[in-house]
Amino acid sequence: MAREHRWTVRVYWEDTDAGGIVYYANYLKFFERARTEWLRQLGLQQQVLRERLGGMFVVTQAQVSYRHPARLDDQLHVVTAASDVGRATVTLVQRAQRDDGVLLCDGQVRIGWVDAASLRPARLPAALAEALRPLVLPALGENGT
Amino acid sequence: MAREHRWTVRVYWEDTDAGGIVYYANYLKFFERARTEWLRQLGLQQQVLRERLGGMFVVTQAQVSYRHPARLDDQLHVVTAASDVGRATVTLVQRAQRDDGVLLCDGQVRIGWVDAASLRPARLPAALAEALRPLVLPALGENGT
Amino acid sequence: MAREHRWTVRVYWEDTDAGGIVYYANYLKFFERARTEWLRQLGLQQQVLRERLGGMFVVTQAQVSYRHPARLDDQLHVVTAASDVGRATVTLVQRAQRDDGVLLCDGQVRIGWVDAASLRPARLPAALAEALRPLVLPALGENGT
Amino acid sequence: MAREHRWTVRVYWEDTDAGGIVYYANYLKFFERARTEWLRQLGLQQQVLRERLGGMFVVTQAQVSYRHPARLDDQLHVVTAASDVGRATVTLVQRAQRDDGVLLCDGQVRIGWVDAASLRPARLPAALAEALRPLVLPALGENGT
Numbered sequence: 015m016a017r018e019h020r021w022t023v024r025v026y027w028e029d030t031d032a033g034g035i036v037y038y039a040n041y042l043k044f045f046e047r048a049r050t051e052w053l054r055q056l057g058l059q060q061q062v063l064r065e066r067l068g069g070m071f072v073v074t075q076a077q078v079s080y081r082h083p084a085r086l087d088d089q090l091h092v093v094t095a096a097s098d099v100g101r102a103t104v105t106l107v108q109r110a111q112r113d114d115g116v117l118l119c120d121g122q123v124r125i126g127w128v129d130a131a132s133l134r135p136a137r138l139p140a141a142l143a144e145a146l147r148p149l150v151l152p153a154l155g156e157n158g159t
Numbered sequence: 160m161a162r163e164h165r166w167t168v169r170v171y172w173e174d175t176d177a178g179g180i181v182y183y184a185n186y187l188k189f190f191e192r193a194r195t196e197w198l199r200q201l202g203l204q205q206q207v208l209r210e211r212l213g214g215m216f217v218v219t220q221a222q223v224s225y226r227h228p229a230r231l232d233d234q235l236h237v238v239t240a241a242s243d244v245g246r247a248t249v250t251l252v253q254r255a256q257r258d259d260g261v262l263l264c265d266g267q268v269r270i271g272w273v274d275a276a277s278l279r280p281a282r283l284p285a286a287l288a289e290a291l292r293p294l295v296l297p298a299l300g301e302n303g304t
Numbered sequence: 305m306a307r308e309h310r311w312t313v314r315v316y317w318e319d320t321d322a323g324g325i326v327y328y329a330n331y332l333k334f335f336e337r338a339r340t341e342w343l344r345q346l347g348l349q350q351q352v353l354r355e356r357l358g359g360m361f362v363v364t365q366a367q368v369s370y371r372h373p374a375r376l377d378d379q380l381h382v383v384t385a386a387s388d389v390g391r392a393t394v395t396l397v398q399r400a401q402r403d404d405g406v407l408l409c410d411g412q413v414r415i416g417w418v419d420a421a422s423l424r425p426a427r428l429p430a431a432l433a434e435a436l437r438p439l440v441l442p443a444l445g446e447n448g449t
Numbered sequence: 450m451a452r453e454h455r456w457t458v459r460v461y462w463e464d465t466d467a468g469g470i471v472y473y474a475n476y477l478k479f480f481e482r483a484r485t486e487w488l489r490q491l492g493l494q495q496q497v498l499r500e501r502l503g504g505m506f507v508v509t510q511a512q513v514s515y516r517h518p519a520r521l522d523d524q525l526h527v528v529t530a531a532s533d534v535g536r537a538t539v540t541l542v543q544r545a546q547r548d549d550g551v552l553l554c555d556g557q558v559r560i561g562w563v564d565a566a567s568l569r570p571a572r573l574p575a576a577l578a579e580a581l582r583p584l585v586l587p588a589l590g591e592n593g594t
Contacts, residue, residue, distance in 0.1 A: 026340055027350075028182055028333045032175035032231045035568065038508040039173065039477035046474070047316045060317075061377045073473040077512045083568055086177050087351045133470065133518055171482045172495075180423065183363040184332035191329070192461045205462075206522045218328040222367045228423055232496045278325065278373055318474065320467035322521045327463055376467045 017149050018095045019052040025088045035083035041119050042076060045108045048092035049123070052106075056145050064130050067139050071125040074103060078121035082112070089113045097153075099146045102127055102135050107151070162294050163240045164197040170233045180228035186264050187221060190253045193237035194268070197251075201290050209275050212284050216270040219248060223266035227257070234258045242298075244291045247271055247280050252296070307439055308385045309342040315378045325373035331409050332366060335398045338382035339413070342396075346435050354420050357429050361415040364393060368411035372402070379403045386440045392416055392425050394436060452584050453530045454487040460523045470518035476554050477511060480543045483527035484558070487541075491580050499565050502574050506560040509538060513556035517547075524548045532588075534581045537561055537570050542586070 023044050031037040050060060064070050084090060090110045098105040109120035127138045138146075168189050176182040195205065209215050229235060235255045243250040254265035272283045283291075313334050321327040340350065354360050374380060380400045388395040399410035417428045428436075458479050466472040485495060499505050519525060525545045533540040544555035562573045573581075 024337075024340075026333075026337045027176045027178070028184065028336060030177035031172045032177070032179045033172070033505055033507065033565070034177045035507070037173055038511065039474045039481070042474035042477065043316075043318045046318060047314075050314075050316055059377055061375065070468055072468065072470070072518070073515055075512075075514050076473065077510075079510050080508055083507070085351065087349055130468070169482075169485075171478075171485055173478045173481060178360055178362065178420070178423075180362070183366065184329045184336070187329035187332065188461075188463045191463060192459075195459075195461055204522055206520065215323055217323065217325070217373070218370055220367075220369050221328065222365075224365050225363055228362070230496065232494055275323070317466045317468070318472055321462045322465035322467070322469045323462070324467045329463065 017151055018093050019048070019055065021048045021051045021092050021094070023047065023090050023092060025084050025086055025090065027086065029084075030086050033083075035085055036088075038078075038080060041078060041080070041110060041121075044090065044092050044110060045076075045094075045121070045123060046073075048094045048108060049106060049125070052094045056149075058142070058145065063142075067142075068130055069127050069136055069139070070130050071104075072128050072133070073123060074126040075124040076121065077123075078119055080119045082116055082118050084110070084112065084118050090118065096146055096150045097122070099138070099143060099150055102137055104138070104146055162296055163238050164193070164200065166193040166196045166237050166239070168192065168235050168237060170229050170231055170235065172231065174229075175231050178228075180230055181233075183223075183225060186223060186225070186255060186266075189235065189237050189255060190221075190239075190266070190268060191218075193239045193253060194251060194270070197239045201294075203287070203290065208287075212287075213275055214272050214281055214284065215275050216249075217273050217278070218268060219271040220269040221266065222268075223264055225264045227261055227263050229255070229257065229263050235263065241291055241295045242267070244283070244288060244295055247282055249283070249291060307441055308383050309338070309345065311338040311341045311382045311384070313337065313380050313382060315374050315376055315380065317376065319374075320376050323373075325375055326378075328368075328370060331368060331370070331400060331411075334380065334382055334400060335366075335368075335384075335411070335413060336363075338384045338398060339396060339415070342384045346439075348432070348435065353432075357432075358420055359417050359426055359429065360420050361394075362418050362423070363413060364416040365414040366411065367413075368409055370409045372406055372408050374400070374402065374408050380408065386436055387412070387443075389428070389433060389436045389440055392427055394428070397441070452586055453528050454483070454490065456483040456486045456527050456529070458482065458525050458527060460519050460521055460525065462521065464519075465521050468518075470520055471523075473513075473515060476513060476515070476545060476556075479525065479527050479545060480511075480529075480556070480558060481508075483529045483543060484541060484560070487529045491584075493577070493580065498577075502577075503565055504562050504571055504574070505565050506539075507563050507568070508558060509561040510559040511556065512558075513554055515554045517551055517553050519545070519547065519553050525553065531581055531585045532557070534573070534578060534585055537572055539573070539581055 103126045110118045248271045255263045319330045393416045400408045464475045538561045545553045
């Protein structure tokens with residue numbers, strides 16, 4: 015399984031605003047869809063997780079840098095990778111690139127596992143942690159001499 | 160209690176699209192917010208209804224005519240009135256007007272009461288029906304000779 | 305070219321609401337994305353249309369019936385077909401079905417061609433009308449005895 | 450003029466997701482609406498700015514921490530203040546609190562002035578910079594020994 019997950023999305027009217035570009039909050043929608051597809055290709059469907067494990071992921075932190083605007087009809091590639099899997103949270107690095115390779119925006123999103131009823135933070139179920147840990151990107155310089 | 164309920168909303172960046180105007184689906188958001196405020200001024204909070212009565216409203220039909228576009232910074236007045244209260248559904252007529260009185264869009268929305276767990280249609284609770292019936296607009300021509 | 309255009313969309317968190325189902329206005333987003341893909345497969349990119357012809361489509365009427373709710377992770381098939389191409393407007397019938405064939409919602413959307421700067425209704429450019437007319441569904445009963 | 454600007458928003462169905470809470474990207478919508486109202490009370494309407502000065506603000510960075518979830522019908526108070534006004538960008542600190550004072554989320558958003566046609570970064574017009582500078586919050590510790 016590749017550590018970097020790629021997922022493609024098209025920019026529609028709903029994504030743009032009167033400035034003629036994609037509205038800034040909508041990149042967080044693209045990022046969330048990509049995280050969902052990243053989990054799905056690991057066999058982890060969120061509706062199923064909730065029914066079986068009684069929990070769900072919620073975002074606890076998000077940080078985004080907007081580099082270049084995207085426009086109607088653009089095709090974006092969202093790249094997702096895990097940078098850390100902790101006891102109760104998973105940290106992802108995500109970016110959106112245009113077809114021609116131009117970086118549009120990039121950021122880091124931390125998601126935390128919570129009990130679905132109480133919404134209280136909870137320890138990541140072992141099965142989830144074990145599925146996600148092997149995907150964590152090696153830290154920069156970790157392999158250095 | 161006035162039969163026509165008025166509620167004001169401002170057009171923000173998120174509401175517009177690259178055509179420079181409010182995206183068509185967003186009028187349904189404005190209409191839904193207005194219905195929620197219409198219910199609230201009747202003392203009907205939807206989260207409370209759900210907890211007490213175990214049900215909620217879902218939209219079963221919507222019909223909208225778009226007359227004039229709205230733009231960033233416009234202030235819209237959404238007018239809401241009930242045109243029918245049935246056994247399981249309520250029909251509303253709604254319209255959005257600009258500050259200067261120009262009609263932007265109008266339509267009709269039917270909402271149905273459903274069991275919150277099964278989502279199956281259910282009879283409108285008596286307390287709800289009694290609160291809503293007196294607000295129904297007289298039918299056109301009903302008072303005619 | 306098939307007269308019925310099919311396009312698939314997944315339900316993500318952003319599409320749902322606290323009722324656990326897809327928020328009613330979001331079907332209009334799905335319908336709009338499907339219309340955009342329907343135009344694209346005819347070689348009609350909207351950003352390009354605007355630059356070359358100085359116009360764009362805006363929705364003038366929408367009518368939707370909600371039959372069954374969709375939920376997180378559902379895969380929907382949106383079917384789009386033209387039912388009429390007039391001098392200045394195109395009428396489409398659209399529906400969303402679940403993977404298992406259950407009809408979730410269906411409706412009719414009328415789009416009108418407008419000058420992109422003034423937003424005034426304008427005659428459909430000949431090239432557009434000619435591309436779209438052959439796709440119009442035969443009226444019900446048209447082939448009758 | 451108070452340095453901290455307060456603006457109130459209600460949570461509607463559209464803001465929530467199937468987890469029963471406000472969808473994480475929607476806080477960025479609330480923050481944007483609050484920034485727009487913050488500018489408006491300074492006499493700065495964005496549509497007017499664009500027509501007169503040929504430019505607009507776009508977000509270049511956003512950073513949000515999600516502390517507690519908000520739910521349907523909650524009333525949120527969004528507090529906005531400028532923490533820096535540079536040559537081409539303005540940095541704001543923003544937070545959303547519930548009616549009972551509980552902090553729901555807070556963050557920092559940097560907006561940059563761009564030419565509306567080319568979207569290229571541009572120097573903040575003098576009139577804008579002069580209107581915004583007096584509002585900048587004193588840096589933490591600035592008044593120290």
